[in-house]
Amino acid sequence: MKVAILGTGYVGLSTGVSLAEIGHQVCCIDVDEAKINQLQQGISPIYEPGMEEFLTRNIAAGRLRFTTSHRQGVAGAEIVILAVGTPQREDGSADLTYLVEAAKDLAAYLEQETIVVIKSTVPVGTNDEVRKILEANCHEDVSVKMVANPEFLRQGSALKDTLEADRIIIGSDHQQAASKVKEMYSPLKVPCMLTSVRSAEMIKYASNAFLATKISFINAVANLCEAVGADVTDVAKGMGMDKRIGNHFLNAGIGYGGSCFPKDVKALWHTTRNEEVDFGVLAETMRINDEQQVRLVKKTLKRFAGDVSGKKIAMLGLSFKPETDDMREAPSIKIAQELTKLGAHVAAYDPVATKNAKRVIGESISYADTLLEAVTDADAVLVVTEWQEMKQMDIASLGEVMKQVIIFDGRNCLDEEQLRNCKNIEYHPIGRPAIIT
Ligand SMILES: NC(=O)c1ccc[n+]([C@@H]2O[C@H](COP(=O)([O-])OP(=O)(O)OC[C@H]3O[C@@H](n4cnc5c(N)ncnc54)[C@H](O)[C@@H]3O)[C@@H](O)[C@H]2O)c1
Structure with missing residues (x-):
């Protein structure tokens, strides 16, 4: 399959090399010229174990290309994946500026039937908004089918997480588009869950917010352990032996950081405020984390x-x-x-x-x-x-x-x-x- 990817950050690059590894023809597009220059030479702009081996192997096999030209990159692609950043705005909401720009960059080059996949983490309703932008800026003969396909990789094990993911979430209101994206991933032998666009968007935020809450919970338990003379490592082990709780994400420490948990919890919190839905546990998760750091x-x-x-x-x-x-x-x-x-x-x-x-x-x-x-x-x-x-x-x-x-x-x-x-x-x-x- 011919696949184009916009954004060659942690997610776009890991997706690009993984899809090339399983045999697809992949073109990665980025607006950052320096990054693209490095990537064309097989040099990874990020530190990620295994990345350069994957890069060199797939570039040499002719399955992986890099360009700054949206026109060249998108030409002939059956599936276009958007993997640009969605950082947080000052008020905590997700900043969709890069996504909107990427959609505009892309629209003019879309061919008759293109499936556009949003892999970036985006608030519920964003796929609908991006579809409107694409339709307003593309040729009138083009039909755009949106697929929400959130990413769950962890930095530091991004390639393994992509190739051996726990699940692939495919959200679409077009059965044919969903099937095509499922087919693209089929060599991975990872379970796919098909759902609606909005549920897929929500799955990503709910998952990250839950994991962040688990971290803040065990950190609060740790602080209590210090006060009462217990050992949180044993407490977590004992809790984790209960299958309903599970033994992952129960390591006490100085809290979560990184490019995802902090901004995603804030963005979800922002959505709850907009929708006037009470979700106080998110505020506590963030407060505990701020103090724990x-x-x-x-x-x-x-x-x-x-x-x-x-x-x-x-x-x-x-x-x-x-x-x-x-x-x-x-x-x-x-x-x-x-x-x-x-x-x-x-x-x-x-x-x-x-x-x-x-x-x-x-x-x-x-x-x-x-x-x-x-x-x-x-x-x-x-x-x-x-x-x-x-x-x-x-x-x-x-x-x-x-x-x-x-x-x-x-x-x-x-x-x-x-x-x-x-x-x-x-x-x-x-x-x-x-x-x-
Ligand atoms: N980093 C992670 O571990 C991780 C995991 C899961 C999901 N996500 C989500 O995936 C998305 C991407 O995250 P990331 O960490 O890879 O971001 P990143 O900031 O590392 O990379 C984004 C890339 O997009 C490029 N870009 C911006 N505008 C563009 C345009 N118009 N056309 C082409 N390229 C453009 C930038 O130059 C940059 O290289 C975010 O929504 C993030 O929340 C990230």
């Missing part, structure tokens, strides 16, 4: 009797999660800002996200090239992202370089046995008893 700062401040000015704090991890260089809504941003405001000197280290972090956090903190450089002479270490490198660090040797070994683990990711075997350390996890040796 600075929990490590509060703990650090308490440990140093309310004064961290002049202290060197090593912040390990900058990206919002491991295996990505994405800094969007990363908890590290708020932590760095709060600690700097309190007069601390923050030395941050991340294996891949430093370049992006500099753009977001700026020069108010220093950036180390190695983990060792960050922790040297530090008064405390804050583990903010659970990269393998952080999990595997040699805790016993920290004593040789740090002023005193005080660790605040925002991801509960350090090895308990190793910690217990170390001398003269203080370890403060989230929702679990501290280890002091």
Whole structure:
């Protein structure tokens, strides 16, 4: 099948290389010339495991092309996928500017019967609006059939998640269009659920809001565990053994970040306000998360009797999660800002996200090239992202370089046995008893 994709971000690019991998002829279009130049050479503009192998293999096989020309990219495509960004506006609603622009860019080049798939996360009703824009701007002979096909991949495992997804949601009011999109995905052998356009749009928001709520719930449980002397890891394990609860997304920590959960929960909340539907749990989910993101700062401040000015704090991890260089809504941003405001000197280290972090956090903190450089002479270490490198660090040797070994683990990711075997350390996890040796 000939497929065109508008937007080569995390979603568009992962979709593009995956569809090429299963044999389709794919052309990815983006307005960002620098990105397209890199992609044409098989270089991935994002850090995503496996991406460059997929790129080179499929470009070489002639199944994958990149262009900035909507005309060239869309020509002859049976299916056009929109995967542009839908960031949040100041009031929390989804900003559909890129989507509207992409629809206008596309309309003039649509051929007689085109299926237009919206993969971007969009509020209920957006497919209808985009169809109207396309119809108003395309040739009168063209018939546009919309399919809502939200994406559920996770950054850091985007390709695996696309190729081995739990489900593919296909929302359309045209049975033929839905069948065609189902056929496009058929080599993946992933269960497809066919539904209406509006239900498909809603499934995406309801799923992300539910996962975010699960995270805030376990974080609230963690804070209670600290107060009453229980261990949230055991509590979560015990809860998760109940199949109705499930054991995923019950890791206590410093909250969710990234390009999806924060903005999607806010956008859904915005919809509930517009529709005057009471959905207070969303407001609590967001409030708990906001507070949880600075929990490590509060703990650090308490440990140093309310004064961290002049202290060197090593912040390990900058990206919002491991295996990505994405800094969007990363908890590290708020932590760095709060600690700097309190007069601390923050030395941050991340294996891949430093370049992006500099753009977001700026020069108010220093950036180390190695983990060792960050922790040297530090008064405390804050583990903010659970990269393998952080999990595997040699805790016993920290004593040789740090002023005193005080660790605040925002991801509960350090090895308990190793910690217990170390001398003269203080370890403060989230929702679990501290280890002091
Ligand atoms: N990132 C994720 O993990 C993830 C997961 C599931 C769903 N989503 C949703 O998918 C959508 C895309 O997210 P992303 O993270 O890939 O975005 P992104 O910001 O990484 O990429 C968007 C791309 O679209 C391009 N673009 C903008 N206008 C264009 C136009 N008119 N024509 C062609 N290209 C254009 C931009 O240059 C950019 O490269 C969003 O709605 C997001 O909420 C993201």
